[in-house]
Amino acid sequence: MSAITESVDVLILGAGVAGLAAAQALLHDELDVLVLEARDRLGGRAHTNTTFAGFPLELGAEFVHGERAATWRLIDELGLRTVHWNKREDSWVRLGDGRRLLMAEARTLSPAFDLSRTFELRDLPPRPLESFGAYLERAGASLETLDYVRRAFANAAGESLRHLDATALLASLETEEDGHEDFRMVDGYGAVVEALGIGNEILTRSVVVKVAVIGDRVVVDTADGSRFDAAVAIVTLPLGVLQSGDIEFDPPLPAGKLEALRALGMGPVAKLIYRFAEPLTPPGIKAVYAAGNPPMWWSPSVGQDTDATVWTAFVSGDGAVELLRLGHEDALERALESLRRELGRPGLKPLASFIVDWTADPYARGGYSYVKPGGFGAREQLAAATPPLYWAGEATQSENRAATVHGAILSGERAAREVQRALLGAR
Numbered sequence: 001m002s003a004i005t006e007s008v009d010v011l012i013l014g015a016g017v018a019g020l021a022a023a024q025a026l027l028h029d030e031l032d033v034l035v036l037e038a039r040d041r042l043g044g045r046a047h048t049n050t051t052f053a054g055f056p057l058e059l060g061a062e063f064v065h066g067e068r069a070a071t072w073r074l075i076d077e078l079g080l081r082t083v084h085w086n087k088r089e090d091s092w093v094r095l096g097d098g099r100r101l102l103m104a105e106a107r108t109l110s111p112a113f114d115l116s117r118t119f120e121l122r123d124l125p126p127r128p129l130e131s132f133g134a135y136l137e138r139a140g141a142s143l144e145t146l147d148y149v150r151r152a153f154a155n156a157a158g159e160s161l162r163h164l165d166a167t168a169l170l171a172s173l174e175t176e177e178d179g180h181e182d183f184r185m186v187d188g189y190g191a192v193v194e195a196l197g198i199g200n201e202i203l204t205r206s207v208v209v210k211v212a213v214i215g216d217r218v219v220v221d222t223a224d225g226s227r228f229d230a231a232v233a234i235v236t237l238p239l240g241v242l243q244s245g246d247i248e249f250d251p252p253l254p255a256g257k258l259e260a261l262r263a264l265g266m267g268p269v270a271k272l273i274y275r276f277a278e279p280l281t282p283p284g285i286k287a288v289y290a291a292g293n294p295p296m297w298w299s300p301s302v303g304q305d306t307d308a309t310v311w312t313a314f315v316s317g318d319g320a321v322e323l324l325r326l327g328h329e330d331a332l333e334r335a336l337e338s339l340r341r342e343l344g345r346p347g348l349k350p351l352a353s354f355i356v357d358w359t360a361d362p363y364a365r366g367g368y369s370y371v372k373p374g375g376f377g378a379r380e381q382l383a384a385a386t387p388p389l390y391w392a393g394e395a396t397q398s399e400n401r402a403a404t405v406h407g408a409i410l411s412g413e414r415a416a417r418e419v420q421r422a423l424l425g426a427r
Contacts, residue, residue: 002221002225002227003227004219004227004228004229005226005227005228006034006226006228007228007229007230008032008033008034008228008229008230009031009032009033009230009231009232009423010026010031010032010033010034010230010231010232010233010234010419010423011033011034011035011036011218011220011228011229011230011232011233011234012033012034012035012036012233012234012236013036013208013211013220013233013234013235013236013237014035014036014037014038014044014235014236014237014238014393015035015036015037015039015042015043015044015197015202015204016042016043016044016045016046016236016238016393016408017043017044017046017061017192017193017196017405017408017409017412018044018236018392018393018394018408018409018411018412018415019035019037019044019234019236019392019412020035020042020043020193020196020197020200020412021196021392021408021409021410021411021412021413021416022234022236022392022412022413022415022416022419023035023196023197023200023202023412023416024196024198024199024200024412025412025413025416025417026416026419026420027199027200029420029424030424031419031423031424033200033201034201034202034203034228034230035200035201035202035203036202036203036206036208036220036222036228037202037203037204037205037206038204038205038206038207038208038363039204039205039363040204040205041204042193042194042196042197042202042204043060043189043190043193044060044238044363044364045060045061045238045358045364045367045368046058046060046061046189046190046192046193046405047059047060047189047190048188048189048190048191048193050188050190052273052275052310052352052354053275053300053301053304053306053308053310054306054308055300055301055304055305055306055308056185056186056187056188056190056191056304057188057273057300057310058185058188058189058300059271059273059356060189060356060358061189061404061405062184062185062189062300062312063085063182063183063184063185064082064182064183064184064185064405064406065178065182065404065405065406066177066178066179066180066181066182066406067178067179067181067183068177068178068179069178069179069404069405069406070178070406070409070410071192071405071406071409074192074195074196074409075185075192077195078191078192078195080185080186080187080191080192081185081186081187081303082183082184082185082186083183083184083186083302083303084181084182084183085181085182085183085184085286085287085298086181087103087182087287088102088103088104088107089102089103089104089284090284090285090286090287091103091285091286091287091288091289092281092285092287092288092289093106093113093289094288094289094290094291094342095109095110095113096110096112096144096147096291100342103289112142112144112145112148113144113145113148115141115145115148116145116148116149116152117152119173121136121139121140121141122139122140124138124139126166126167126170127166128374129373129374130165130166130167130373131161131162131163131164131165131166131373132153132161132162132164132165132166132169132170133146133160133161133162133164134162134166135166135169135170136149136161146161148289149161150295151289151290151295151296152289159265159267159268159316159317159370160316160317160318160319163265163267163317163370163372163373164370164371164372164373165370165371165372165373165374165375165376166373167376168370168371168375168376168399169371169399171376171399171400172399172400172402174400175400177400178400178401178406184300184302184303186303186304189405192405205224206222206224206226207222207223207224208220208221208222208223208237208247209221209222209223209246209247209248210247210248210249210250211233211235211247211248211249211250211389212249212250213250213251213388213389214229216231216388217229217230217231217388218230218231218232218233218388218389220233230388231388231423232387232388232389232390232419232422232423233388233389233390234389234390234391234392234412234415234416234419235389235390235391235392235393236391236392236393236411236412236415237393238266238363238364238365238366238393238395239261239264239265239266239366239369239382239393239395240266240364240365240366241362241363241364241365242261243261243266243365244365246362253386254386256381256384257381257382257384257386259378259381260378260379260381260382261382263371263372263374263375263377263378263381264369264370264371264372264375264378264379264382264395265369265370265371265372266365266366266367266368266369266370267316267317267320267366267367267368267369267370268316268317268320268321268324268358268359268366268367269314269315269316269320269358269359269366269367269368270314270315270316270320270323270324270331270355270356270357270358270359270367271312271313271314271315271355271356272294272312272313272315272323272331272332272335272353272354272355273310273311273312273313273353273354273355273356274310274311274312274313274332274336274339274350274352274353275308275309275310275350275351275352275353276309276310276311276348276350276351277309277351278309279309280299280309280311280339280343280345280348281299281343286298286299286302287299288339288342288343290338290339290342291342292338292341292342293315293319293322293323293334293335293338294313294314294315294319294323294335294338295315295319296313296314296315297311297312297313297314297339297342298311298312298314299311299312300312311339313335313339315335316367320359323335324355324357324359324360328354328355328357331355332353332354332355336348336350336353368394368395368402368403369394369395369402369403370403371399379395379396379397379398379399379402380398382395382396383396383397383411383414385415385418387422388422390415390418390419390422391415392408392411392412392414392415393408393411393412394407394408394411396411397410397411
C-alpha cells in the first residue's frame, strides 16, 4: 500500500464552484480541509478568458440566472458589475414565416412563439417515461412552437427535447424562487471563482483515479501516485466524469447512486466564439434567436468598455453533435454561414474564432446535466449522503436550480452543512 501523502479531516474532490463553495463554508471550522483539482486552474466549467477579446470572456458558465439567485450574495459582497439581458427588448427572433422581430414584437404577433415563452398549455399531467418533446406534442403544441422551444432549450436545458424528462422540465418551470431574469457578469465569473478559492488549501493537477472507504477513513489515490486520506470526502465531480468510469469506487457505489447516474445525462455543449472588426447589429441588440444551427447567438461585448465586437454561438444536444462531428474548422465555418444568412451579410468574416467543446473536456465530459425520460427524482438520489461520502455539484440540485452556478454554490454549501453535522455535531 502506498504511503499517505497527506491526512486531513475533509477531502473535497473538485475545485469547481460547488467544491470551492463547500470549502469556503468549512473555512472557519476547526477542520483540516484539502481540495483536489484535476485541472491547472480553479472553477471547473466556469472559465473566464481574458486574452481573446481584451475583456473577461466566458468559455463556460456565462449568466446569472435569476434576480434572486444565490450568486448575488457574492456579486454584492465583491462589488461586481452586471448587465441585464432584457430579452424582450434586446433580442431578435427569426419567426417561422421569415420575419425578424424584437422578442417583444414576436410575442405579440406570433401566438406560437409566445407559447414557447409562457408554456401556458392545457392542464395535462405528464406520463411516466415521457420526454418533454412528446409531452408538448400531446399537449397540442404546433410544429412551429416546438421549433421555438427547441431553440430556447438549446441554452436552458443543454439537450434535445426528446432526451428530457417531461416531469422534471415541468417542475423546473413551476417555480419563481430565484426569478427569471438573466444577467451577464461584466467582471467575469473568474472573479467569483477567485473569491471562493481564497484561504483554502487546493492542490491542482491532482487527477483522482480511486476513492476507497477503508475502515473509518476515505482514501483517495491520484494519477501521480499520491494518496490522501480523510474522515469524510465531498464529491463534487461533474456528472460526466462520474459516469465515465475513470474513477474507481471501492466498495462500489450503492445501487441508488448507480441508478441515479443512469437516470441522468450530460448534455453535449459547445460555444463557437468569433471576434469581428465592426458591430454586426444596431446598438441595443444583444442576442439573436436564429432559425438555423446554432440557434442562439449573443454578444458578450455588451456592457464592456471595449471596441471589440465578439459574438458567441451556443449550441447543445443534436445541434452540437451535428456541428462538432465536422471538426472545429468546418464547424466554425458552418456556423458562420448560418450567421451570415441570419444577418443578411454574405461577406461577413471574423478576425479570429475558436470553439470550446465541453464534451471533449476530460474533466467535464459535457456542458451540464439533464434528467432522462423517467428519471425524475434522480437528482435527489445523487445528492443523498452516503457517509463517509457526501455529494455536491449542479447535477445534485433540484430541477429549478440544476445546471446553474447558483445551484452549484448551494449544493456545495448543503454538503458542507452535512459534513459539519457529521464531524462537529452542528445543526
